[in-house]
Amino acid sequence: MRAAVITKPGDPDVFAVQDIEDPTYGPEEVLVAVQATALNRADLLQRRGSYPGPPGTRDDLPGLEMAGIVEAVGTHVIGWKPGDRVMALLAGGGYASKIAVHERMLMPVPASLDFEQAASIPEVFLTAYDALFRQCELRAGESVLIHAAGSGVGTAGIQMAAAASCRVFGTAGSADKLERAAELGLDVGINYREQDFAEVVAERTARRGVDVLLDVIGAPYWAQNLASLAVQGRMVIVGTMGGAKVEGMNIGPLMQKRLRVHGTVLRARPLEQKAQLTQEFAARMLPLFDQQVLVPVVDRVFALDEVAEAHRYMESNANFGKIVLRVEG
Numbered sequence: 001m002r003a004a005v006i007t008k009p010g011d012p013d014v015f016a017v018q019d020i021e022d023p024t025y026g027p028e029e030v031l032v033a034v035q036a037t038a039l040n041r042a043d044l045l046q047r048r049g050s051y052p053g054p055p056g057t058r059d060d061l062p063g064l065e066m067a068g069i070v071e072a073v074g075t076h077v078i079g080w081k082p083g084d085r086v087m088a089l090l091a092g093g094g095y096a097s098k099i100a101v102h103e104r105m106l107m108p109v110p111a112s113l114d115f116e117q118a119a120s121i122p123e124v125f126l127t128a129y130d131a132l133f134r135q136c137e138l139r140a141g142e143s144v145l146i147h148a149a150g151s152g153v154g155t156a157g158i159q160m161a162a163a164a165s166c167r168v169f170g171t172a173g174s175a176d177k178l179e180r181a182a183e184l185g186l187d188v189g190i191n192y193r194e195q196d197f198a199e200v201v202a203e204r205t206a207r208r209g210v211d212v213l214l215d216v217i218g219a220p221y222w223a224q225n226l227a228s229l230a231v232q233g234r235m236v237i238v239g240t241m242g243g244a245k246v247e248g249m250n251i252g253p254l255m256q257k258r259l260r261v262h263g264t265v266l267r268a269r270p271l272e273q274k275a276q277l278t279q280e281f282a283a284r285m286l287p288l289f290d291q292q293v294l295v296p297v298v299d300r301v302f303a304l305d306e307v308a309e310a311h312r313y314m315e316s317n318a319n320f321g322k323i324v325l326r327v328e329g
Helices: 041-047 124-137 150-165 175-182 197-206 220-227 250-256 271-284 304-315
Strands: 002-006 014-017 029-038 067-075 085-089 100-102 106-108 143-146 167-172 188-193 210-215 230-237 260-263 297-304 320-327
Touching: 002 304, 014 041, 014 304, 029 085, 041 304, 067 210, 085 124, 085 271, 106 271, 124 150, 124 210, 124 230, 124 271, 143 150, 150 167, 150 175, 167 175, 167 197, 175 188, 188 197, 197 220, 210 220, 220 230, 220 250, 297 304, 304 320
Parallel strands: 143 167, 143 210, 167 188, 210 230, 230 260, 297 320
Antiparallel strands: 002 014, 029 067, 029 100, 029 320, 067 085, 085 106
């Protein structure tokens, strides 16, 4: 099979598209002919050698999600058959033309979507769903602040929060991204280059704050995040793009406001936990794609041979939504 392999840690040019051995699949696994995969920030870290995959994955083969066609099934698989269109969250290996996936990790591709759109769903929608609804228990009528509104997780979270009848605040670094996010359900857009988001939240909530906050930035936003939360607010940290170490941390607001702070990752979780999340998301959210309540936001599509260019584009932070690699088809 063809795969985009990291030949050594480094810049985007370390990728080489090579022919490698096809994966084997077990009794409860499905062999999928991958049609498309999508980039995630973790892929950049893995390429640089700072984010090794969990056991059973290859450190030189990134890719945390895919969409494709079932090619063969294991002897104990009962829910899938060759020819089915499927998508899945992966622990790694998506930058290849074939992959073996446990049957419980697969979801059907909504009939209204193509493979590039479907490949844009698993990682960011499952991450945002888990963070907002499972970790922070976001409920109808509450308010939520989502950082990086133009990112994959941001665009997914905005849509699901809006669909749940929540008031959605979001930050981004340009008016264009905020305008596009408003089309997805963003109620209050905040340009972090020009505004203090904690001050805007205070002003627009009569100084109450938001109930839930989803953060991908980390340390630089710590104090402002706590200031933005309402009493008994909940914050979930799913990324540390700005850094992970908070200097001179003041934990007073955590106690004074009785706040809850969650940290979360998906990749390292046991299969059973990820399968449960996948099945819950599929039952609750997947029908909303065919109803066009939720839409995968695809910024650009690159060929697998253009993987280095795709990584450079992600590093530029110019994208709104997902960057996709077309693997086959």
